[in-house]
Amino acid sequence: DFPSGYTGYHNYAEMTAELNQTVTDHPNLVRLSSLGNSYQGRALPALKISNNPAVDQAKPEVLFTCNQHAREHLTVEMCLHIIKRFTDGYATNSAIKALVDSREIWVVPSVNPDGAEYDIAAGTLRGWRKNRQPNSTSTGTDPNRNWGYQWGCCGGSSGTGSSETYRGPSAFSAPETQRVRDFVNSRVVGGVQQIKAHIDWHTYSELILWPYGYTYNDTATGLNADQANAFGTLGRQMAALNGYTPQQSSDLYITDGSVNDWMWATHKIWSYTFEMYPKSGTGLNGFYPRDTQIATQVARNNTAVDLFLGYADCVPRVIGQTC
Ligand SMILES: NS(=O)(=O)N[C@@H](CCC(=O)O)C(=O)O
Numbered sequence: 584d585f586p587s588g589y590t591g592y593h594n595y596a597e598m599t600a601e602l603n604q605t606v607t608d609h610p611n612l613v614r615l616s617s618l619g620n621s622y623q624g625r626a627l628p629a630l631k632i633s634n635n636p637a638v639d640q641a642k643p644e645v646l647f648t649c650n651q652h653a654r655e656h657l658t659v660e661m662c663l664h665i666i667k668r669f670t671d672g673y674a675t676n677s678a679i680k681a682l683v684d685s686r687e688i689w690v691v692p693s694v695n696p697d698g699a700e701y702d703i704a705a706g707t708l709r710g711w712r713k714n715r716q717p718n719s720t721s722t723g724t725d726p727n728r729n730w731g732y733q734w735g736c737c738g739g740s741s742g743t744g745s746s747e748t749y750r751g752p753s754a755f756s757a758p759e760t761q762r763v764r765d766f767v768n769s770r771v772v773g774g775v776q777q778i779k780a781h782i783d784w785h786t787y788s789e790l791i792l793w794p795y796g797y798t799y800n801d802t803a804t805g806l807n808a809d810q811a812n813a814f815g816t817l818g819r820q821m822a823a824l825n826g827y828t829p830q831q832s833s834d835l836y837i838t839d840g841s842v843n844d845w846m847w848a849t850h851k852i853w854s855y856t857f858e859m860y861p862k863s864g865t866g867l868n869g870f871y872p873r874d875t876q877i878a879t880q881v882a883r884n885n886t887a888v889d890l891f892l893g894y895a896d897c898v899p900r901v902i903g904q905t906c
């Protein structure tokens with residue numbers, strides 16, 4: 584479990600309990616399901632938030648995914664905070680109510696529960712990043728190099744099993760990326776992808792990133808100048824609200840097989856990565872802010888998340904276009 588100074592973070596059992604409590608507290612606003620199981624057999628919970636969650640309504644859908652990377656535990660807290668804010672706030676906050684009434688919001692608080700549990704299993708903080716799937720020489724695939732668009736194309740991942748950015752033996756070789764892929768694919772209804780926008784939460788460095796990660800070019804196959812402009816404009820507007828630094832993913836470093844590139848290229852989902860607090864750190868300690876930092880750093884993203892949800896029905900509106 585989390586050591587002292589970090590007990591405010593949710594382990595897998597506590598995360599699951601929190602989700603179950605949300606269902607108890609807000610039965611008319613949420614529906615809890617599982618995307619399937621991780622490599623080691625842990626359910627991957629997904630919570631749907633809407634004003635009629637048992638019904639698939641013709642409303643734009645938004646997806647938030649957290650904890651692809653095991654040690655980035657602050658992102659689990661971020662997803663749980665989003666859930667809390669849009670359920671507890673529904674009855675009293677008209678802006679929250681308007682967003683929940685006009686969208687269907689999906690939250691996946693931990694994509695990589697096996698890695699997250701392994702990271703804390705010894706009562707210490709191991710600095711583990713990947714999932715816990717064995718490979719030919721070692722253990723662990725980096726889920727965020729395992730997605731099936733431009734997988735392994737461009738030097739943005741590793742083919743060495745022990746590497747922190749091991750891409751896996753093939754695209755979607757990790758059960759966890761398969762399950763999220765299958766869920767997103769299942770949201771194509773009548774030939775139309777219902778999910779319009781997505782944020783994948785990471786730590787750390789305080790950045791807002793957008794596709795593509797596999798190339799330094801601002802435009803490339805499937806991403807034209809207008810779309811790049813819309814990505815950047817919304818990215819910069821959100822960064823102005825949370826104080827993160829906005830940039831195209833590849834401006835940070837080249838990544839191939841990342842979730843953002845797959846979401847955009849395969850489904851035209853406006854997909855961002857938010858790298859949370861801290862801005863900088865020495866080695867591993869950047870991944871482990873004390874639990875006293877959680878409340879401030881999750882709330883810091885409230886207005887950016889609201890702006891994001893506001894544009895989610897038609898992100899090009901941010902540059903004056905219509906959908
Ligand atoms: N959270 S992190 O691993 O330090 N950075 C992310 C950045 C993701 C991206 O550039 O798209 C990654 O390398 O997967």
Ligand SMILES: [Zn+2]
Pocket residue numbers: 651652655784785786
């Ligand atoms: Zn990460």
